[in-house]
Amino acid sequence: MRPSIFSRVGGQEFFVELVDDFYGRVAGDELLRPMYPVDLEPSKEHLALFLIQHFGGPRVYEALRGDPKLRLRHLGFPIDKKTRDAWMEHMTNALEHSRADVEVRDELRTYFANIATFLMNGGLSLRGN
Numbered sequence: 001m002r003p004s005i006f007s008r009v010g011g012q013e014f015f016v017e018l019v020d021d022f023y024g025r026v027a028g029d030e031l032l033r034p035m036y037p038v039d040l041e042p043s044k045e046h047l048a049l050f051l052i053q054h055f056g057g058p059r060v061y062e063a064l065r066g067d068p069k070l071r072l073r074h075l076g077f078p079i080d081k082k083t084r085d086a087w088m089e090h091m092t093n094a095l096e097h098s099r100a101d102v103e104v105r106d107e108l109r110t111y112f113a114n115i116a117t118f119l120m121n122g123g124l125s126l127r128g129n
Helices: 012-026 041-054 060-065 068-076 081-094 102-120
Strands: none
Touching: 012 041, 012 081, 041 060, 041 081, 081 102
């Protein structure tokens, strides 16, 4: 059996660094930044814990926040192609600057592209706006 991505990147520290880099990029993005709370720290923690769990690490995210329910958690945000592409650009750049090897970066990029597309909602929200 192949080791998890979590194991292949050396554990939790990799994902914390990746998320820090990603959110550093989001902080300066005029399109994405308004979608996040003023304090980015809780969002950073949620994403890092989710990725750690999803890629084979401890299930802390689930213990703290329950089932990820990604689509439901993102319905309140207008995610169209432009938003998705901006998000992917920042995550791709963060991946390229990470210490992961090419194979892991490719696997992660594919995952992120698929999930970012899955979360597109054309600007729908829970309020129907």
